[in-house]
Each structure stands twice: as structure tokens, then as C-alpha cells.
Amino acid sequence: MISSLDIEYIEAKLIKQGKTLLDEPFEKLANTLFEKFGVKPMTFHYDILEHSNRPRLQVIFETSKQAKAFHKNGSFFYDLDKKNRIWEIFHELMKDNPKYRTDNLFVISGTFEKIAIQEANSKIPKELLEELKTRLNNQDIWEISKTFSSAIFFFHTDKQVEEAKNSPLLNVLENEYFKLIKRYDEFNYLELNQFGIGIDSRENFVNNYQSNWFYYFKDH
Numbered sequence: 001m002i003s004s005l006d007i008e009y010i011e012a013k014l015i016k017q018g019k020t021l022l023d024e025p026f027e028k029l030a031n032t033l034f035e036k037f038g039v040k041p042m043t044f045h046y047d048i049l050e051h052s053n054r055p056r057l058q059v060i061f062e063t064s065k066q067a068k069a070f071h072k073n074g075s076f077f078y079d080l081d082k083k084n085r086i087w088e089i090f091h092e093l094m095k096d097n098p099k100y101r102t103d104n105l106f107v108i109s110g111t112f113e114k115i116a117i118q119e120a121n122s123k124i125p126k127e128l129l130e131e132l133k134t135r136l137n138n139q140d141i142w143e144i145s146k147t148f149s150s151a152i153f154f155f156h157t158d159k160q161v162e163e164a165k166n167s168p169l170l171n172v173l174e175n176e177y178f179k180l181i182k183r184y185d186e187f188n189y190l191e192l193n194q195f196g197i198g199i200d201s202r203e204n205f206v207n208n209y210q211s212n213w214f215y216y217f218k219d220h
Contacts, residue, residue, distance in 0.1 A: 001045075001058060001110035004119035008045035012060050012112045015043050016187060025093060025100075032089050033059075037082065039069040042112055046100060055101040057090060060110045063189075067111045083107050113189050117149045120184035128180055136176065138169070142202045144177075145213075147220070151177050152198035154205065161201045173197055 001008045014020040022030060026044045034040035045058040061067040070082050091102040129144045129151075143154040153173050155161050164170055178195050198220075209216040 001060065001112075001115060004115055004122065006115075008043075008058055008060060008110065009112070009115050011045065012043045013116070016062070016112065016116075025097060029090060029093055032093070033086065036085065036089070037069060039066050041066075048101070049106065054104055054106050056106040056108065057086070058108055058110055059086065060112055062111075063113045064111050067109050070109055113187075114149070116187055117181075117185070117189055120186065120190070121146055121149050121151075121181050123184040124180050132176060132180060136173075140164075147198065147217075150181070150195070150197050152200050152220070153177075155199065155201050157203050158201045161199050161204075164199055170197075170199065173199075 001012075003009070011020075015022060021027075022043055029044065030041050039061070041059050042062040043060045045060065047056055048054070049056050059070070061070075070079055086107050087102070087105050090100075090105065090107075094100040094102055124146065129146070133141060133144060140155050140160045141153055142156050145152050145154065155164060164173075174195060174197050175192070177197050178190070178192050181195075182190055205211060205216060209219075
């Protein structure tokens with residue numbers, strides 16, 4: 001699950017909105033994992049990988065904090081012991097269900113909250129970004145460009161960027177953009193004390209990325 005267009009995100013969103021329920025075999029799987037690990041996944045997505053004909057199970061947690069409970073010592077890497085235990089539980093629950101294969105099962109995890117925040121950010125229209133620039137009335141700001149879950153404020157020069165880092169302006173920009181994205185935060189995941197923006201310069205964009213957004217965001 002990498003974007004709000006993915007079928008597994010759309011399915012999870014319907015569950016979060018209370019419009020659908022987790023199917024019975026997966027509800028039992030979620031409850032079993034909660035009993036074993038103290039964390040209950042939000043939903044699951046089962047499919048067969050086309051290129052390898054291998055069954056895949058995506059374990060989708062609501063928050064990043066919940067997902068980290070299945071990572072090794074809180075790191076980025078999945079705890080292989082827990083991963084194998086998920087396979088064993090899934091195999092036991094589905095062994096008599098012809099709809100699901102469990103041989104050589106590929107188990108991965110995803111986080112609903114992360115994609116929901118990205119979706120909220122994607123919904124901010126360009127018109128509101130232009131309105132924000134006008135409202136800020138700061139001639140040093142050249143452009144505001146959305147990232148996956150926040151934005152980068154571009155100043156004209158590198159010097160202006162350095163000055164902004166050590167001034168109250170940075171907090172002003174964060175607060176103002178937070179107000180924008182919060183309008184679209186359907187599930188109220190965003191908190192100001194955990195939110196941040198990026199700052200950069202047109203000078204850097206022109207000199208090091210040939211004024212090309214593709215090259216720029218390839219590195220960011």
C-alpha cells in the first residue's frame with residue numbers, strides 16, 4: 001500500500017469510515033494477533049502476485065506506532081519471528097478454506113494513517129496555495145510545493161533560507177500550512193507538535209536541478 005489509489009487503502013478507508021466490516025476469517029485473524037501480540041491490525045489484503053504466482057498477505061495497521069510493534073526492536077525491519085508466527089496463524093485459520101493459499105506466503109505490513117495523511121495533503125488545491133502565498137505577503141517566498149505529506153517553501157536565495165531557519169518565520173509557515181492540510185484531515189491524525197515543513201531555495205533548484213521538478217523530487 002503506497003498511495004490512496006491502491007485498492008487495499010480504499011478497502012481500509014471504508015472500514016475506518018464504518019461503511020464495511022472486516023470479513024469473518026480476517027476478523028478472527030485480527031483478534032488472534034491481538035491475543036498474541038497485544039496489537040490488533042485494522043484490516044488485511046490478500047492477493048496473488050502476478051509475476052511469481054505467490055500468495056501475499058498485507059497486514060494493515062491503523063497507525064505507525066502499531067506497525068512498529070511488529071518491527072524488530074522498533075526498527076524499520078520486520079521481526080522475522082513475528083512474521084513467521086503470522087504465517088502460522090494464517091495457515092491454521094485458512095487451511096480448510098479453498099479461497100486462500102498459504103504455501104510460501106509473502107507477509108508484509110502497511111500503515112493506513114500514513115496514506116491518509118498523504119491523501120489529505122493531495123486534496124489541497126493549487127488555488128489555496130496561491131492564497132496562502134498572498135496572505136503571507138512575504139517577497140522572499142518564491143513558491144510553495146506540496147510533498148507527499150507536507151510542503152516545501154522555496155525562498156529565492158540560499159541566504160534567505162539560512163535566515164529563515166533562525167527566525168520565527170519558520171513557525172509561522174508551519175502553522176499556516178498545518179491549517180490548510182488540517183481541513184482535509186478526515187480522520188484527525190495530524191498534530192501540530194508533530195508536523196513540519198521543508199524549506200529550500202530557487203537558487204538551489206535552478207543551479208543543482210536544472211529547474212526540473214522531476215530531478216528535484218527524485219532526491220527528496
